[in-house]
Amino acid sequence: MRHPIRVLVPALVAAGALTGCAGTTPEPDHVVQPAKSPAAEAAKAAGSVGAAGSACELPVSFGLAADWRPAAVKATDDEVFAALGKQGPATMVCEIDAKPAGNIGYLRVWTAGTGPARTALEGFVKAEQNTSKVSYKETKAGALPVVEVTYTVYNKLMEESKEESAFAVAAPKGTVIVHLGGLDSQEHREMLPAYELARGTLKGL
Template identity: 35%
Template sequence: MERRTCVAVLAALTIGLTGGCTDGKEEPPSAGTSPSASPSATASPVTPGPPWHDEVAAAAAGTTVGGKGTPCELPVTFSVPARWKVEAVKGSAEFGEARLGKALMLCEIDARPAGSIGFLRVWRVDGVAGGAEEHLKHFLDAYSPKAADAEYRRLKAGTLDAVEASYPGKDGGAVNDRAVAVSSLYGPIVLSLDTPEPTELLPAYQLVKQSARINRD
């Protein structure tokens, strides 16, 4: 069964400041230090418009996912809009585990009960060396050949360090697909938004990113 991702979750906004004094005057910043959106992600400013669309406001929170006693107990928690259906993903004798490469799906959150089309999916990537960026790149390589053209950036997802990717969707369109890897106590967790209408579900994706926290239950 084909599974797409768009989402996304997230990461550490790292801003390097350098400065010096000469004769009591502050030296001007050196040229050529603008942020880069490459696979070796660096600090990322707030960026309206493509490919990040940071101007999109987050949807209203309705349900918290990931906490103790919820359908999906996860290393992280985050909010989704009201009426989204949250369901843990379990393997079966017929189909085995839901995997993309070394990424194991832990949870699937369905937007259809709220009148939208799409899923937010939560993945754990096992056996991949490196941090959140390497885990996210492995997931995207297994997801879609078009993800080879992804742009990456580091940012803060809620209180968590994260790496986010924006890449051309399988269906084309003006708004790219999205995915984000957030740091947890148990390693990086990938959050993907799987929808044929990225524009419609961007507010939900922004909510997920802004509300992400470590699960301390």
């Protein structure tokens, strides 16, 4: 089965504003429970990526949230890929688009050759400009030991910092970094269930 391979190009995105309002306090017998935000809802797998025959063949596999669309990224020698498709020791190999699911952002998969997961992840984050609040932790993804990082990146265009998350695993066929960004922190938080699904269903191949 053949799948489309995307050559990396910059994405054009538009931001939306969220507003809220306060109401009166309900009577104790009629307490209104607050609606759960999208980030509070656990995502269920509606497919997977990574295994032979999937949209992106990777050293690992993991579950995909509903309507997230994966596409393999083809490395090229042009300046666009050099700027956007490489970060520190890592090269982007798969891009999973959240727009069909209603969010602006991607879950991106990078490979960094063989070696310790933390070394690759630290090099990946250090290569990002304008980072702050960087925090690493050793944890597990599925049954595999991983290193996870959370941090913020200052977006000069938006004039604000936005949250980012990533985890790295040293798989037998190479180190893999799975990264979630987003247009802004609100989008990032709404997409976290898909990221957590990927982390929780991770398997080595």
